[in-house]
Amino acid sequence: MFGFRSPKGLGNRKISRSEAQDIEPQEIFLDSLAKKEEIKLGISEKKIEVLLSQRKIKIFGFLAFLIIFFLFGKAFYFQVFKYKDFFAKAQENKFISRYIESARGIIYDSKGEQIVFNKTSFDLYLDPKKLPKEAGEKENILKKVSDIINITVQDLEKTINVSKELFVLIKENLDHQSLVLLDTKINELPGFDIERNSSRDYKDGKIFSHVIGYTGKINADELKNSSTDYSYFDFLGREGLEKTYEKYLRRIPGKIQIERDARGNIISKNVILLPDSGGSLVLWLDANLQRKIVEELEKILEKVKGKKAAAVAINPKNGAVLALVSLPNYDNNIFTRGSDAKEIKNILQDSLHPLFNRVISGEYATGSIIKPLTASAALQENIISPEKNIFCPGKITIPHRYNPEIVYDFNDWREHGAVDMRKAIAESCNVYFYTIGGGYKGQKGLGPSNIKKYLELFGWNSKTGIDLPNENEGFIPSPEWKKENKNENWWDGDTYNLAIGQGDIKITPLEVASSFQAIANKGIIYKPQIVKKIVDNDKKDIKIFEPVVLKSNFIDEKNLQVVREGMRKGVTGEDAPHASSILLNSLPVKAAAKTGTAQTSTPEHYNNWITVFAPYDNPEIVLTILLENVPTQAAAIPPAKNILEWYFGEK
DSSP: OOOOEEESSSTTTOOOOHHHTTTHHHHHHHHHHHHHHHHHTOOTTSOOOOOOOOOOHHHHHHHHHHHHHHHHHHHHIIIIIHHHHHHHHHHHEEEEEEEEEOOOOOEEEETTEEEEEEEEEEOOOOOOOGSSSSSSHHHHHHHHHHHHOOOOOOHHHHHHHHOSSEEEEEESSSOHHHHHHHHGGGSSSTEEEEEEEEEEETTTTTHHHHHHHOOEEHHHHHHHHOTTOOTTTEEEEEEHHHTTTTTHHBOEEEEEEEEETTTEEEEEEEEEOOOOOOOOEEOOOOHHHHHHHHHHHHHHHHHHTOOOOEEEEEETTEEEEEEEEEOOOOOGGGTTTTHHHHHHHHHHTTTTTTTSSSHOOOOOOOOOGGHHHHHHHHHTTTTOOOOOEEEHHHOEEEOSSSTTEEEEEEEESOOOOOEOOHHHHHHHOHHHHHHHHHHHHHHHOHHHHHHHHHHHHHTSSSOOOOOOSSOOBBOOOOHHHHHHHHHOOHHEEEEEHHHHOOTTOOOOOOHHHHHHHHHHHHHEEEOBBEEEEOOTTOOOOEOOOOOOOEEEEESSSHHHHHHHHHHHHHHHOOOTTTTTGGGGGGGSSOOOOEEEEEEOSSSSSEEEEEEEESSSSOOOOEOOOOOOOOSSTTTTTHHHHHHHHHHHHHO
């Protein structure tokens, strides 16, 4: 029996269990309410009964209905409208993708020497979204990482905060100790992950840096604008051949899909994309010639207290670039080995600009190196016979156009006496080239327009198209340019200076070497090309680069032969006692050469030039050397001699 109070009409008798089960809930609630009222008002429970408000019951029922309707609607929204999003999230949690490593293409010189290698590296990345939100826990994780990789927490946070990447590269090329420690604790470091990668190892990095360039990690913008074959962990070519041939060298990593259960256990693995290594480059470059040029240039710079130089060697039979050197150089390995930021900063802030490729981007007054081209133009325009003698007293004197009492002297470096074209080239006679350039004492000159026309036919004032990034084009002044940019008239003196490579003219060493191909091979300028072909892993040809003719037959062969003979006399000294390049006459092969000296803005400092081609009867190399801003003249001849002596001695 239960001790319930009797409902109305039952008195105080005890009721059975079955009767108690028939009592409605509101009656119990009513009793409780009545009892409270009795106590409050001092009324006996026998004197009043209180009914439950119908309004409260309706409100209670309505609220219950709203809650049930809201829950049902939310469930319907998730199941119907957000089904795809949640399904994608579920699949994302169920399936994860991992990249299968593949190798970037490697690089060989013309004789098969490998000068670029791949090596396995391990990099630490962070997915910032997976870091704990709670500040203390996050700081604890960053402290653990900073202790392992030996950087401060502040630097680590700065790296994370400034990065706009989806995955932040924390440290590349982890050392062995850091790698082992991270690998054992990586599960305790949410958001952090170790990626196996392939980094570049450049053999003799400083020797080849301006040719090969280097690679750098892809950024978010590049990834967004690139094909889908790139990942956040890829590296792109940043300079040199690494940049030019990115589409051939680049690797295509494979992809594996991993299926997991709800607890994260791996169910299956499926390869969905096979890895594909990049193509490898075979260069025309002769690695040993490159090393020899660097050695000789560094030796002469030390001797004359210079800092900057450039040299390029081209095969005039096809435009193949045999060597390309710019000093000072830099070690491109610094950009691929996760080096200290200070080391990279030192290179970037170096006042000598070691990253600057002087061969393709430096622009310099040429001095007398221009004279064989001026002579070719004069012969082609029939303004002088190559046998005609012009007397050189050591200078020419030009009266002012409007005031005869004012005269200008245009000096030579010495008195040459009577000279014809061949001797003028051999002895680098300024007076002769003043005369055929601007005219003097009844001898007609080319004039500025014709000089510019023929220099441009030789490829000056335009890019050669070499397969390197950031090539500059030279500059040839004109009367129109001077008026527009300096608000000055063009004078005869401007033409005289232009004819001997002085004044505002600026040309790259590559343009000079490229133009002399036509003199060496009697009429053809080929596009300078560093890469010979691209091969696969089995060294089977993927792509072969054929010679490209830029200009041909713009100067008659008989006229070019006169110029060739003049350059040859510059080496032999035959009928030219003051020949400029007689030091080269001891080479094991016949050679032809022209030197040049141009004044610089530094007092008593000069740009020293030389261009040589050899063997004379069947040229296979055109070598151009520039020593920039050195306190001496003719300093480029000794390194040219040593380089060619070694080159033909090796052959």
